Amino acid sequence: MPYETNIFYLAVVCYGLSASALWFRWSGLSFIFLGLGLLANTGSACLRMINSWPLLCLYQEPFLLPLGLAVVTLWLARHRQPTEAVKIIPLIALLAIIPVFFPKDFFLPFLKSHCIFSHLFLYLGVAARACFLAGAVLAGAFLWARHRNDQGQQAVAQLDFPTLLIWGYVFLSLALFSAGLWSYCGWGTLVVWEDAMVLAIAATWFLYACFLHLHLNGRWSVTWRAGFALAAGLVVIVFNYWPETGKFQLPGGLW
Amino acid sequence: MKKHVLAVILWVSAVAAGLVLPACQPQSGGSLGGAFGVRELGEGRQEIVDGVGRRFLLVPEGKSALPGYPPTQIITIPVKRVGAGLPYDIGAMRYLGVLSDSLVGVIRREDRWASADVRAGIRSGKIAYLGEPNGIDYERLRVVSPDVMLTSDKRLLPKLDELKIPAIITTTPMAMTIEERLQYFYFLAALFGREEMAKQYEAVIQAKLAEVKKQTTSVSRKPKVIWGDIYQKRVLVEPMNSYVAQLVEVAGGDYLFDDVRGASCLEITLERFFSSGLQADIFFTYRSPAVGIDSKQKLITENPRLADIKPFKTGLVYCPQPHFYESLERLDDIIVEIAAILHPQLYQGYELQFFQKLD
Amino acid sequence: MVNLARRIWNFLCNLDLAVILLLAVSLNLLVGYFYFNAYPSVFRPLTYMMLPEWMRSLALANLAITWWFFTFLFFMIALGVNSFVCTTDKIAKIITNYACYPNGLRFMIRLSPHLIHYAVLIILVGHLTLVTVGMNYQHNILRLDSQVSLPGSPYHLQLQKLEVRYYDKNAMISYQGRAIDATADITVADGNGQTEIIRLRFNRPCWYEGYALHLDEFLPTSRESKRQEPYVELTVRTGPGIKIFLAGILLFIIGITFYLLQFTRIRKTREQTI
Numbered sequence: 001m002p003y004e005t006n007i008f009y010l011a012v013v014c015y016g017l018s019a020s021a022l023w024f025r026w027s028g029l030s031f032i033f034l035g036l037g038l039l040a041n042t043g044s045a046c047l048r049m050i051n052s053w054p055l056l057c058l059y060q061e062p063f064l065l066p067l068g069l070a071v072v073t074l075w076l077a078r079h080r081q082p083t084e085a086v087k088i089i090p091l092i093a094l095l096a097i098i099p100v101f102f103p104k105d106f107f108l109p110f111l112k113s114h115c116i117f118s119h120l121f122l123y124l125g126v127a128a129r130a131c132f133l134a135g136a137v138l139a140g141a142f143l144w145a146r147h148r149n150d151q152g153q154q155a156v157a158q159l160d161f162p163t164l165l166i167w168g169y170v171f172l173s174l175a176l177f178s179a180g181l182w183s184y185c186g187w188g189t190l191v192v193w194e195d196a197m198v199l200a201i202a203a204t205w206f207l208y209a210c211f212l213h214l215h216l217n218g219r220w221s222v223t224w225r226a227g228f229a230l231a232a233g234l235v236v237i238v239f240n241y242w243p244e245t246g247k248f249q250l251p252g253g254l255w
Numbered sequence: 256m257k258k259h260v261l262a263v264i265l266w267v268s269a270v271a272a273g274l275v276l277p278a279c280q281p282q283s284g285g286s287l288g289g290a291f292g293v294r295e296l297g298e299g300r301q302e303i304v305d306g307v308g309r310r311f312l313l314v315p316e317g318k319s320a321l322p323g324y325p326p327t328q329i330i331t332i333p334v335k336r337v338g339a340g341l342p343y344d345i346g347a348m349r350y351l352g353v354l355s356d357s358l359v360g361v362i363r364r365e366d367r368w369a370s371a372d373v374r375a376g377i378r379s380g381k382i383a384y385l386g387e388p389n390g391i392d393y394e395r396l397r398v399v400s401p402d403v404m405l406t407s408d409k410r411l412l413p414k415l416d417e418l419k420i421p422a423i424i425t426t427t428p429m430a431m432t433i434e435e436r437l438q439y440f441y442f443l444a445a446l447f448g449r450e451e452m453a454k455q456y457e458a459v460i461q462a463k464l465a466e467v468k469k470q471t472t473s474v475s476r477k478p479k480v481i482w483g484d485i486y487q488k489r490v491l492v493e494p495m496n497s498y499v500a501q502l503v504e505v506a507g508g509d510y511l512f513d514d515v516r517g518a519s520c521l522e523i524t525l526e527r528f529f530s531s532g533l534q535a536d537i538f539f540t541y542r543s544p545a546v547g548i549d550s551k552q553k554l555i556t557e558n559p560r561l562a563d564i565k566p567f568k569t570g571l572v573y574c575p576q577p578h579f580y581e582s583l584e585r586l587d588d589i590i591v592e593i594a595a596i597l598h599p600q601l602y603q604g605y606e607l608q609f610f611q612k613l614d
Numbered sequence: 615m616v617n618l619a620r621r622i623w624n625f626l627c628n629l630d631l632a633v634i635l636l637l638a639v640s641l642n643l644l645v646g647y648f649y650f651n652a653y654p655s656v657f658r659p660l661t662y663m664m665l666p667e668w669m670r671s672l673a674l675a676n677l678a679i680t681w682w683f684f685t686f687l688f689f690m691i692a693l694g695v696n697s698f699v700c701t702t703d704k705i706a707k708i709i710t711n712y713a714c715y716p717n718g719l720r721f722m723i724r725l726s727p728h729l730i731h732y733a734v735l736i737i738l739v740g741h742l743t744l745v746t747v748g749m750n751y752q753h754n755i756l757r758l759d760s761q762v763s764l765p766g767s768p769y770h771l772q773l774q775k776l777e778v779r780y781y782d783k784n785a786m787i788s789y790q791g792r793a794i795d796a797t798a799d800i801t802v803a804d805g806n807g808q809t810e811i812i813r814l815r816f817n818r819p820c821w822y823e824g825y826a827l828h829l830d831e832f833l834p835t836s837r838e839s840k841r842q843e844p845y846v847e848l849t850v851r852t853g854p855g856i857k858i859f860l861a862g863i864l865l866f867i868i869g870i871t872f873y874l875l876q877f878t879r880i881r882k883t884r885e886q887t888i
Contacts, residue, residue, distance in 0.1 A: 002526075051785030055794060104514065106527030108786070111835070114794055115817045163881060170870055177863050180741075184856055185817045188750070188828040188849040190741050193660040196650035203643035210636035216727070217629050239644065247514040249530045289655035294671060302671070308662055309753060310671075389842050409753065410833065410845045413760040435655070488788045522788065 004047035008063055009251070011040035012096045015066060019093035027086055031077060034089060037096070038070040049119075055109035056118045061126055061244045062099035066092045068130025076134070076160065084156050088137050095133075095241075104246030117182035124175035125201070129236055131168030132208070135161045136233020139226035146223060158222050161229055162215050169208045176205060200239035207232050290427045290435060291442035296321065301332075301445050306427040307409070313445055327421050330403055333448040338362075338385060338401035340408065342581040344425055345373060347440060350456060350584035351449045360385045360399045362406070369545075369578035393418070403446065430497035430519035433464070433505075436586065456584075463587035464505050467594045470601060471507025478597050480508040481531050481566075482539040483520075485558045490528045491520045491541065498586075499539070506594035511535055525560075532564030537571045537596065544611065545577040551613045571596070572613040579609045626699040635693040642689055646682045653679045662752050662849075665745040694735055701731040723876040729869030733862050740859030748853020752830075756800060757845045764825060764850060768805035775799040776844045780837055791837040798829055798846045814846075826851045 014037030021030035045064055048057050069092045077085035099105075112118075142157035179201075180190040191198055211228055214220045220228070292304040299315040312324040313332045320329045337353075339345055340362035348354040354372060360383040365374050376382035383399045386392035388408060396404075397418050404415055407426040415422040425443075427435065437457045444453035480503045483492030493499050495513040503510045511531035515523060520541070532538070542548040548557070551572050555562045566572050573596060582589070592609050595602035625631075650657050656676050660668050673680040705728050708721075715721040751765050756773040763770050779795040796816045803809045812827070814820050819828045831847040834840045 051783070055781075055789075106515070106524045107517070108522050108524070108788065111793065112817060159881070166877060170874070173866065173870070177866070180859065184859075185819060186828075187661060187830070188819065188826065188851050189661055190744055190855075190859060191660070193650075193657050196647045196654075199643045199647040199650055203640045203647065206636050206640035206643065210633055210640065213629060213633050213636065217633075219630070235644075239647065249527075289659055289672065292672075294675070307753060308659055409755055409831075409847060410757065410843060412753065412755045413757055413762050416762075417760060429654075429658075488790065490788070525788070 002051075004044045004051070007040050007044040007047065009100065011037045011044060011066070012093075012100055013037075014040055015070075015089075015093040015096040019090045022086055022089055027082060030086060030089060031074070031082070034070055034073060034092070037092075038067060038074065041067040041070065041096075052109050054114045055111070056113035056122060057105060057109055058107045058113075059104040059244050059246070060122060061129070061241065062095070062103070063105070064122070064126040065129060065133075065241065066096040068126045069095065069134055072130050072134040072164065080160060081156055084138065084141065084153070084160065087141050088134050091133065091137055098245055100251050101248055102245040103249065104244060106246070112186040115182050115185050117178040117185065120178035121175050121182055124171050124178060128168045128170075128172035128175055129240055131164045131171060132204075132236045133233055135164035135168060136230050136236070138164065139229035139233070142226045143223065143230070146226075158226075161226065165208060165211055165215075165229055165232075169205075169212060172201075172205055172208065176201065197240075197243055200243065204232075204236060204240055207235060291438040293441050293445050303442055303445055305442075306407075306424045309424065311421065311423065327416050327419060330421050330446065332446060334402045334446045336399075336401045336403075337446075338396065338399065338404040338406075338420075340385075340388065340404075340406045341425055342368075343583040344405045344443075345370060346581050346584040347443050350440070351444055351447055351452050353447045353449065357447065358382055359401050360396065362386060362388055362391065368581070370581045373581075396420070428518060430494050430517065430521070432496055433460075433498045433501045433586070436498050436583070440584075460586050463590055467590050468505050468507075471505075471594055471598055474507050474598050474601070477507055477509040478536040479511050479531075479534050480537045480539070480597070481511050481528075481535040483512070483528065484541045485525070485528065485561060487558075490523055490525050492523055492528065493519065494521045502586075502590050502593050503597070506590060506597050508537070508593070508597045529560075529564065532561075532566070535564065535566050535570060537573065538564065538566035539610070540572060540574045540613075543575045543577050543579070548574055549611070549613065554613065573610040574613055576607075576609055576611050582609060585609075623699060623703075626696055627703045628696070629700065632693070632696050632700065635689055635696060639686065639689045639693060642682055642686045646686060649679055649682055656680060660745075662750070664750050665742075690738065694738060697731050697735055701728045701735075704728050722872050726869045726872035726876065729865055730873060733864075733866035733869055735862075736865060737859055737862030740855050740857075740862050742855075743858055744853060744855025747855065748851060751850040754848040754850055755845055756798075756848060757843065761803070764802075767823070767825070769823070770803045771848070772801045772803070773798060773844065773846055774801045774811060776832060776846060778832070778834060793832070793835045796829065796832045796846070798832065800827075800846075814848075824852055826856065 014033045018030045018033035018037060021027075021033060041063075045060075045067060048060065048063070051057075069088055073085045073088045073092065076088070138157045138161035142154055142161060145153035145157060179198075183190050183192045186192075211225070211232060214225055214228065290304060290306050290308065292302075294302040296302055296312075298318060300318065300321065301313040303311050303313060305311065309328065310324070311328045311330055312320055313330050314320050316331055316333075335357060336359045337348070337357045338360035339348070339358060345354065345358065345361070345368075348358060349370075349372070355376075358373070358376065359381075361368070361373060361377065362385050364384060364387070365377040368374050368377070373382065377384055383395060384392075385396050385399065391411065391414070393414055396415075400418075401420060404411065404420050404422045405425050406422055407424060409424065412422055425439070431439070437460060440453040440456050441450065444450050481492065482497075482499055482503070483490065492512050492515060494515045494517045495501075495510060496516050497519055500510045500512065504513075511534060512523075515521060515527075540548065540554060542554070542557075548554055551567055554572070555567065561567055589609055591602070592605070592607060595605040596607075596610065599605070653676075656672055656679050659672060663671075673683060705725065708724055708728070712721060715724065749766065754762055754764075754771070756762055756771055758773050761770040761772045775798070777797045778793045781789045781792050781794045784790075798814045800812050800814055801809050802812055802822065812820060812822055814827055814829045816829050816832065819826050821827075828849040828851070829846055830849045833842055833845050
């Protein structure tokens, strides 16, 4: 098995330990394992990138999304409240296990991926989806806090989930521009109609554009907006993330 | 307003769900107009689209052409003289009943063709040998001067343009599905005015597909199948959108590369090949006895890693017979043969015509 | 008449309408996602065909499959008009109140969300222009031994030299010896016997006399196929679409930068409040 795969498995173990530590309410330990997982995940991602450079490995998003979410979590823990950030950790652990059993990275890179915009499209897209999913988790946390009438948590989550979604929207817009430029460089057109994912990504962009209008306009209450953000997070999982995964396989072709 | 918006969301969602359902059940048959599309333009004129999307105007003899097509993309029909390079073009022409009269030149030497009629034609001089894929004899081609050249090689286009011979690409960037194979018959039939034959062909194939499907639905276990090969450094497989993968599914098999989509002979990683190979019951290799592969041992000698996958230990390995690629017009017989390989209990006494079991 | 125009303007200048249209476009695209997956062969030609040509030859012939594309276009046009009207309305008010802003930066910050809207409109117009205006020639095969004319021009193209770079690292064994880049020198001859050599790289289009030349495919693609006759396949396009698209991106980036400045400032204030 390639080194990068083994290192990714190490990251999965760390993320799993991080989520397990939360179960015992050891937040400090949880963040330590999260940091280790992030390191291993970054190492694995860098190795993959270096090995295939200047080409781009396909279907890497499931391997990179836990990394993006871990970065967002650590940022939130550092700059906001750790109690809020830890809510994202179970999702990271779950998303990290999925590519182990449902990988789709068995295609070889193709020549037209030799373009800086293809790489930008991947990494900006991952950043966007990490923000969207983290935002969805915080929106869920807001709704839960509201249900429990926890004013403090409500106030924090209410501020943070739109922030994450706005950043996600900015990243997704830049990712779409990169995709357009890559398509133009490679095929002479702005959209390559090879994969239905182009429609799913565009649909996501319009969905979050709708959220931003609702947020800035303020006609919907925060509760409704949080519900919207949660539903939009599901759309991201179903239409953006799941098509990037393959069918069930036992790891490494060992069985 | 909130309620209004919610109502709109619910309404649109319900409508959308209703509208999406038809998309989940693709219809079969008929031209959708993509690769190998045929479109009527009136007064017998037709527009056809080749495998890479180039559009050709077919004009009946005595009629004038329409504007908007380059001269080498205007073809007078019915076509009488055809040059070809791909085995399945030959097979399709044979089915349409135009092979003996219309095939005037082929790429590849006589000994590289398995079909007796083509070999005899080359020997007798009725079919001209136009050179090899990497070395076309353009002078000979100019003398033979076919009305149309069927090819997979885009490199020929400028040279054929110079010779004013329309060149039609009959391969597609993505692997061809059963549907596209059927559509390809309509496409080719339009050149020869044999549309009825194409219709008849589609009816025969659809009936056979339905029959085999019905016959194999009763089986309790679907054998797991992989189709591809490992070469020195590369692993090539047939994706799920290829007609062979679809035939395996119709014949009651479980095609293990059903999440792989793309071109025919698609390259994947060794890990993925092994992941499926270790579960597979039946392995179809690309290599045939024509390249010296006639036993499992020979395949293993070529690539020792194959010895680890299940078909080489306890399963079955099949290779195509040399004439297989020139017999793709016999899809109805091929589907029965695949079903017989997958479910021998349903087809007792069946004798293989297109594949060979490797022991 | 003036009243009617004002009523139409007011109807279009409606944020709730924008929300509904954005949702409708999003849902419409998700419906399209299923149709695309079920009938990819109908939609794939959009990569290399101009939109009117695709509509004429494929979309109208398969309306049961492509209907969602037409509703998408309708919603997009409606959304475009709605965005234009809303944005213009707001910008007019901001410009009228220019004197109320303490400095240019504040003014730009206030203007930034509207710049983003204009940018998106420009990007959409650029995209539409690219697929509807100009020409799109596919499968122009250039060889060392034959000339190809550039359609609608006096120019003839011929491959002069092709340099291919191969993958030589050990990381991807199956990729070893396969092409990862190519540079083609192409001779352009005009009708008067003047020739010029242009250099074209894979995935890096070049512009020549209003034509955008894209190196689409080439041979040899591996060291093993090095003995085969080399060729390059070009896609040739004309039209202003890409320039409009790039202008839109530039405006979007300017707008989003100012918007994020404002957003970060407001967020900090709210954090302090909490």
